[in-house]
Structure formats: C-alpha cells, structure tokens
Amino acid sequence: MPSLRERIRGCWPGEIHWDCPLVRYSTLRVGGSADALIEPAGREELAGLVRRLSENLIPWLVIGRGSNILASDRGVAGVVIVLGRRFSALDWAGTAEAPGCLVEAGCSLPRLLAWCAGHGISGLEFLAGIPGTVGGAIMMNAGAFGGEISQVLRLAELLDGAGRIEARRLSAEDFCYRGWREPHHKVVVAGLFAGRAGEPQEIVRRCQDYVRQRRAKQPRAVASAGSFFRNPPGEAAGRLIEQTGLKGLTVGGAQVSPAHANFLVNRGQATAYDFWRLMRLVQSRVEDRFGVRLEPEVRFVGRWDELEISR
Numbered sequence: 001m002p003s004l005r006e007r008i009r010g011c012w013p014g015e016i017h018w019d020c021p022l023v024r025y026s027t028l029r030v031g032g033s034a035d036a037l038i039e040p041a042g043r044e045e046l047a048g049l050v051r052r053l054s055e056n057l058i059p060w061l062v063i064g065r066g067s068n069i070l071a072s073d074r075g076v077a078g079v080v081i082v083l084g085r086r087f088s089a090l091d092w093a094g095t096a097e098a099p100g101c102l103v104e105a106g107c108s109l110p111r112l113l114a115w116c117a118g119h120g121i122s123g124l125e126f127l128a129g130i131p132g133t134v135g136g137a138i139m140m141n142a143g144a145f146g147g148e149i150s151q152v153l154r155l156a157e158l159l160d161g162a163g164r165i166e167a168r169r170l171s172a173e174d175f176c177y178r179g180w181r182e183p184h185h186k187v188v189v190a191g192l193f194a195g196r197a198g199e200p201q202e203i204v205r206r207c208q209d210y211v212r213q214r215r216a217k218q219p220r221a222v223a224s225a226g227s228f229f230r231n232p233p234g235e236a237a238g239r240l241i242e243q244t245g246l247k248g249l250t251v252g253g254a255q256v257s258p259a260h261a262n263f264l265v266n267r268g269q270a271t272a273y274d275f276w277r278l279m280r281l282v283q284s285r286v287e288d289r290f291g292v293r294l295e296p297e298v299r300f301v302g303r304w305d306e307l308e309i310s311r
C-alpha cells in the first residue's frame with residue numbers, strides 16, 4: 001500500500017511543500033502543518049491536480065490569502081492548495097461605457113483595485129483594505145461600507161472535483177451575508193466583475209479614503225482575521241462584545257482587541273486553541289448578557305473536532 005506521500009506525489013509532479021506550517025498562510029498566524037501544500041499556476045494545472053486528488057480520495061482544501069481562516073493546531077489532513085500570485089491573471093472585459101474585468105481567483109484584492117484604477121474601472125472601491133484574494137472574497141461574499149462583492153460579480157468560473165470548469169452567471173440572490181449558496185466543494189477559478197467608467201485619480205482617492213476610515217477604527221500591526229464574528233441581524237457583533245465589557249479580554253496569546261471588539265488578535269504567541277477558547281468565552285458572556293448567540297465569520301479549517309466547533 002503506497003504511503004500518503006507517495007499517493008500525493010503521484011498526483012503532482014511539481015513542487016510540494018511537505019509538512020508545511022500554515023502559520024505563514026494565515027493572517028491570524030496560527031495553525032499546525034498541512035501534510036502537503038501546493039501552489040498551482042493556471043487552470044490546467046489546478047484542474048488536473050484537483051481531479052487526481054479526488055480520484056485518489058486524498059482530501060484537499062483551497063485557500064487564498066488565509067485572511068478568514070482559523071487553522072487547527074493539529075494541522076490539515078491531505079493537500080492545501082494555495083491560489084496566489086501564480087494564479088492571478090487580469091484581463092479587460094466589457095465596453096468603454098460598461099467596463100469590467102475577468103480576474104483569476106488568486107489575484108489579491110489590492111492588486112485588483114490598483115488594476116481597476118489604472119484602467120478607469122470604478123465600482124469596486126468598497127473592497128479597499130480587505131487583504132484577501134478574489135476567490136476567497138467570492139466564497140465569503142466579502143463586503144464593507146455598504147457594498148458586497150455579489151453586487152459587482154457577474155459570473156464565476158467554478159471547478160468541480162472531476163476537474164470540470166463551468167462558467168456560472170450570478171446575481172445577488174445567489175449569495176447571502178458573508179457567504180453564498182453554492183453547493184459544497186467547488187473551487188472558484190475566476191470572476192467577471194462589472195464596473196462603470198471612472199477617473200483613475202478619483203478611484204484611487206476613494207480607495208485611500210476607505211483605507212483611512214479602516215485605520216481609524218481597526219487595530220494596526222497585529223495579526224487578525226478582520227471581524228471574527230458575523231453581525232447578528234440588525235446588530236453589530238462588535239457593539240455587543242464591547243457592551244459586555246470584553247475589550248482586552250485575553251486567553252493565552254489571543255485577545256479581544258482593545259481597538260475594535262470584533263477583532264480577535266494574536267499578541268504574538270497565540271495558538272489556534274487560544275482563539276477557540278477566547279471565542280467560546282466571548283460567545284457565552286454575550287449570550288448571558290444579551291441572549292444573542294454570536295457565530296464565527298472565520299472558517300475553521302483542518303483537524304478540529306466537530307464538538308469543538310459546535311459546542
């Protein structure tokens with residue numbers, strides 16, 4: 001019986017990072033190791049890899065910038081596929097009056113915005129300051145300042161486990177708050193965004209303005225995943241946490257940010273388990289005080305017990 005390594009090697013002839021620590025691939029800077037980590041370049045490589053892994057029943061997981069994940073201290077079984085710089089082609093799409101762009105999933109949002117500004121495409125500025133990739137932002141229906149990615153996304157190219165890529169037309173109804181209704185285990189390969197014609201300088205100015213507003217209220221120079229909890233309907237999770245007096249609450253190396261109560265930050269030496277314990281403490285104190293159960297916005301990845309997540 002071939003070992004897991006031999007089976008993974010049989011699926012991918014290129015570079016493989018074995019026992020790869022996920023700390024570097026998560027903005028929370030926690031997590032154990034992935035059995036293997038692979039960074040494909042281009043659709044054919046990705047589709048072939050996913051098809052072979054699926055055929056061989058090897059678990060796999062796609063991430064982008066890792067800015068919305070909490071990776072278990074016990075690591076991730078199988079292969080973590082990272083879509084990043086090597087998977088980030090950008091192309092003009094649309095007309096002069098209705099400009100848009102077709103972007104591969106690994107393109108970072110800052111790069112997408114810079115490209116749009118350079119090409120006079122306005123409408124995506126609300127994404128300024130979100131550190132994720134296009135694929136992660138589509139999966140999470142990322143948003144800020146009243147905008148959501150579903151409002152500007154027209155079409156997504158999706159890959160299934162059999163290695164087939166399909167282009168899917170999308171509308172706002174396909175999405176929900178910080179997520180979308182797409183069935184399980186599809187990979188976002190690319191997105192087609194529609195904007196409107198704008199002045200490059202004006203677009204840059206709006207992006208800078210949004211980033212300034214973030215700096216004024218969010219913690220700086222500290223590891224986080226942005227907002228840790230989803231906002232309950234009609235309410236801000238940060239307000240409930242703050243009103244419960246939890247700013248500064250610390251478990252191990254994880255802390256409720258004194259600057260913004262919905263940011264759980266890594267003070268340097270946190271483990272994923274510290275974040276989990278802090279999350280549970282915040283949930284129970286807020287529930288005791290307000291009767292509202294806060295649910296995490298961050299995605300738990302890797303070897304978490306079901307019980308740990310849902311208890």
Ligand SMILES: Cc1cc2nc3c(=O)[nH]c(=O)nc-3n(C[C@H](O)[C@H](O)[C@H](O)COP(=O)(O)OP(=O)(O)OC[C@H]3O[C@@H](n4cnc5c(N)ncnc54)[C@H](O)[C@@H]3O)c2cc1C
Pocket residue numbers: 027061062063064065066067068069083105129130131132133134135136137138139140141142143144186187188189224225226227299
């Ligand atoms: C400082 C800071 C500020 C933030 N501010 C905001 C904000 O204002 N608004 C907001 O919405 N979010 C915010 N975030 C959270 C995060 O940046 C977004 O959710 C972002 O869109 C996630 O992108 P990512 O590439 O990092 O995804 P990852 O964290 O890598 O992945 C997130 C989820 O998507 C899946 N995934 C990733 N790529 C793909 C793909 N190509 N195909 C299929 N599944 C995929 C992963 O498996 C995982 O389940 C913030 C985070 C930080 C650190």
